[in-house]
Amino acid sequence: MMTGFPTLLYKEVLRFWKVALQTVAAPVLTSLLYVLIFANLLDRRLEVYPGVPYAMFLIPGLAMMSALQNAFANSSSSLIQSKMTGNVVFVLLAPLSHLEFLGAYVLAAILRGIVVGAGVLLVAVPFWAPTVREPVWLVAFCVVGTGTFGAFGLIAALVVDKIDQMAAFQNFVIMPLTFLSGVFFSIHSLSEFWQKASHLNPVFYMIDGFRYGFFGVSDVAPQISISIALACFATIFSIAYVLVARGHKLRA
Amino acid sequence: MTAAIELAGVNKQFGTLQALADIDLTIQQGEFFGLLGPNGAGKTTLISILAGLARADSGVAKILGHNVRTQYRLARRLLGVVPQELVFDPFFTVREALRIQSGYFGLRQNDDWIEEVMYNLDLTPKADSNMRALSGGMKRRVLVAQALVHKPPVIVLDEPTAGVDVALRRGLWAFIKRLNADGHTVVLTTHYLEEAETLCGRIAMLKAGRVIALDSAANLVRTLHSLQLKVRIEGVLPAQLRIEGVASLGDCHVIPLRDYDELEPTLSVLRTCGCRIVELDLQQPDLEDVFIHLMNRDH
Numbered sequence: 001m002m003t004g005f006p007t008l009l010y011k012e013v014l015r016f017w018k019v020a021l022q023t024v025a026a027p028v029l030t031s032l033l034y035v036l037i038f039a040n041l042l043d044r045r046l047e048v049y050p051g052v053p054y055a056m057f058l059i060p061g062l063a064m065m066s067a068l069q070n071a072f073a074n075s076s077s078s079l080i081q082s083k084m085t086g087n088v089v090f091v092l093l094a095p096l097s098h099l100e101f102l103g104a105y106v107l108a109a110i111l112r113g114i115v116v117g118a119g120v121l122l123v124a125v126p127f128w129a130p131t132v133r134e135p136v137w138l139v140a141f142c143v144v145g146t147g148t149f150g151a152f153g154l155i156a157a158l159v160v161d162k163i164d165q166m167a168a169f170q171n172f173v174i175m176p177l178t179f180l181s182g183v184f185f186s187i188h189s190l191s192e193f194w195q196k197a198s199h200l201n202p203v204f205y206m207i208d209g210f211r212y213g214f215f216g217v218s219d220v221a222p223q224i225s226i227s228i229a230l231a232c233f234a235t236i237f238s239i240a241y242v243l244v245a246r247g248h249k250l251r252a
Numbered sequence: 253m254t255a256a257i258e259l260a261g262v263n264k265q266f267g268t269l270q271a272l273a274d275i276d277l278t279i280q281q282g283e284f285f286g287l288l289g290p291n292g293a294g295k296t297t298l299i300s301i302l303a304g305l306a307r308a309d310s311g312v313a314k315i316l317g318h319n320v321r322t323q324y325r326l327a328r329r330l331l332g333v334v335p336q337e338l339v340f341d342p343f344f345t346v347r348e349a350l351r352i353q354s355g356y357f358g359l360r361q362n363d364d365w366i367e368e369v370m371y372n373l374d375l376t377p378k379a380d381s382n383m384r385a386l387s388g389g390m391k392r393r394v395l396v397a398q399a400l401v402h403k404p405p406v407i408v409l410d411e412p413t414a415g416v417d418v419a420l421r422r423g424l425w426a427f428i429k430r431l432n433a434d435g436h437t438v439v440l441t442t443h444y445l446e447e448a449e450t451l452c453g454r455i456a457m458l459k460a461g462r463v464i465a466l467d468s469a470a471n472l473v474r475t476l477h478s479l480q481l482k483v484r485i486e487g488v489l490p491a492q493l494r495i496e497g498v499a500s501l502g503d504c505h506v507i508p509l510r511d512y513d514e515l516e517p518t519l520s521v522l523r524t525c526g527c528r529i530v531e532l533d534l535q536q537p538d539l540e541d542v543f544i545h546l547m548n549r550d551h
Contacts, residue, residue: 002358011352015343086339090398093303093333094356095325252266252297252306 005100008091012108016074023074023112028119031066035059035124038184048186049217057211059124061183064145064210067117068203071109071146072174076153079105080166083157088250098245102154106237109150110143117142130214137222138213141229145206148233149174151240158243158250177203187219202232254317256281256406256437257302262311264297264461271297273461275311279439279454281405284432286452286469287441290547293458295441296336299410303333315406329357332404334396334412336441340383346370346394347379350401357402369397372427374420389416396424400431407431408439413447425451449539457546465546469539476537476545479509481518484531492521503530 016023039055048057082088091101121130132138156169181203187195198204199220209225212218218225244250257279264272272294279285287295300306301313304324313320318327341349350370354362370376373393378386383394396412409428413421429451432438442448448455449469457465457472465472484504497508509515515534522529 004356004358007352007355007360010355014348018343082341085342086335086337087341089305089335089337089339090341090353091356092305093328093331094353095328095358096356097325247307251304252300 003100004094004096005104008094008096008100008104009107012074012078012104013111015078016108016112023070024115024119027066027070027116028123031062031120032123034062035127039127048189049215052215052217055124055127056215057186058184059121059128059130060211060214061181061207063117063120063124064142064207065178065181065183066120067113067142067146068149068178068206069174070116071113071149072153072156072170074109074112074153075105075150076157076166076169078108079154079157080160080163083249084163092247092250098241102151102237102241102244105154106147106150106240109153110146113146113149114142117146132214133216134213134222136213137226138210140226141206141209141213141222144226144229144233145203145210148202148206148229148236151233151236154240155236155243158240158248161249177201181207182219183207202228205229253281255279255314256283256316257439258312258314258317259298259301260312262298262301262308262313264294264301264306264308270461272301272308275461275463277456277463277466279437281316281437282432282435284429284438284451284453285440286448286455287439287458288445288448288455288543289441289458292460294461295458296410297461298458299333299408299439299441302408303331304328329402330405332399332402332407334399334407334409336410336414338388338391338395338415340386340391340394342382342384345380345382346375346386346397349383349394350397353398354401359402362401365403366397366401369400372423373397374423389420392416393420393424405435406437406439410441411443412440413442413444421447445540445543446538455539457543459547465542472542473537473539476542478537478541478545479511479515480535480537481507481509481515482531482533482535483507483522483529485522485527485529487525487527490521490525490527493518 035055035058039058042054048054079088156166160166160169180198181201182198187198187204190198205220205225205228208218208220209222209229212222255278257277259275259277262272262275275298287298289295297306301308302315302320304320307321315327315330318330320327344352347366350366354366370379373396375393375397378390383391386394392412392415399407412424428438440448440452452469454466454468455472456463482504486503489500489505493507499506507518509518
């Protein structure tokens with residue numbers, strides 16, 4: 001049967017690409033500022049892993065954090081805006097299956113996450129010489145992580161009714177989860193309590209695993225991290241699927 | 253022949269409000285069907301159920317034999333809906349919006365038809381304009397075009413001419429009539445009753461979620477059994493004619509008659525009483541009179 005999935009995916013990609021200054025360039029610039037400040041300040045004072053200077057440690061984590069945040073922002077802002085303006089009706093009237101609907105939004109979120117993440121790595125080149133030791137792990141963590149946050153963004157957009165509720169979601173859930181995930185530090189530098197607390201944060205495993213892709217060194221074994229990331233993705237994606245299938249706050 | 257639209261025992265409640273109550277309605281293929289009712293009567297809810305934008309609490313809705321719940325993909329493919337709200341996607345031009353809408357239905361090589369739809373709705377000069385830059389009337393045209401991009405056999409227009417100028421109305425109805433003549437079923441809701449009277453073969457009137465009348469416009473008008481005799485006379489209106497429903501303004505009087513048989517006796521009274529008729533006009537009821545009569549009646 002002819003499917004609308006490629007078109008919905010194309011439209012979702014086009015949507016963020018048309019405003020790339022805001023959706024890609026801005027988060028890349030923000031990350032660059034982090035690199036400029038923290039890497040310059042701490043590069044010679046800190047060595048998180050043996051032989052890995054601070055800038056080298058920071059940049060992959062920062063790239064992954066930006067990728068995750070932007071994956072969330074893509075699906076959540078697209079759907080909430082469509083709900084608010086009412087133009088979501090064009091998608092709802094179409095003969096798309098629930099999986100096609102969900103898949104297109106999540107895949108577009110993954111793409112934006114990857115574009116932003118790659119942009120961060122690219123602009124940070126003057127500060128480090130990237131070497132990828134484990135490319136398969138790197139790609140796997142990037143796709144699973146951004147996919148999870150893309151699906152999470154969709155859940156948020158389905159659940160909330162207003163833009164300010166979405167902002168609260170972003171500020172009180174997404175920001176703490178991503179900032180307290182070992183982007184700026186190795187959890188081994190934390191006290192035992194906060195080390196244990198970090199292990200409860202699924203984003204920690206995504207960032208730690210992504211970093212493993214570059215250095216072949218991580219706080220947790222990548223097999224454990226990918227298992228946790230995949231379980232997280234499966235759970236979030238399933239919840240999003242159920243909400244889409246029910247038409248939660250989409251269909252009366 | 254399979255019905256274009258079939259609703260059987262459809263109920264829908266929003267909180268304590270019974271939006272639709274036991275709706276049974278069949279619309280045959282090729283019909284131009286009118287769905288009339290005051291605001292809140294349930295027209296848009298009914299359309300939303302057909303389009304899958306709302307779910308019936310009970311009952312069955314089918315588009316060309318396909319259940320809108322269990323076979324929603326097939327049903328939606330056969331249906332084109334012009335929503336009542338003036339919505340648009342601000343990221344795209346008119347042509348992009350139409351190509352995207354066509355793509356949602358799996359039609360990615362559909363430019364010939366898209367161009368034809370734009371031409372017929374006078375959208376071609378605005379094809380590369382961003383949706384944000386269009387006037388309200390133009391946006392309404394795009395909504396109509398979006399509903400037609402996949403050539404649906406069943407077209408539902410929810411107040412498509414609200415806030416639209418006369419030129420577009422004429423152009424739109426000419427195009428829709430052509431599609432209807434080509435075999436497309438058209439369901440129309442409108443507050444312009446003369447549009448419904450002119451265009452629709454059959455009309456259903458909804459009130460408080462129920463179908464209270466269903467027939468052709470002509471038959472609905474006939475059910476009213478009412479004529480209005482407007483007379484301007486010299487002299488005082490005779491007491492025999494000062495019946496309930498008579499409206500007088502100066503020497504002008506509007507006298508309701510049940511049918512043509514009452515005309516001659518009424519004129520005879522005026523003659524007998526020596527009232528000279530200066531001006532006379534006999535008005536037949538139209539769909540608006542029927543609508544007002546039915547909506548004011550207790551059901």
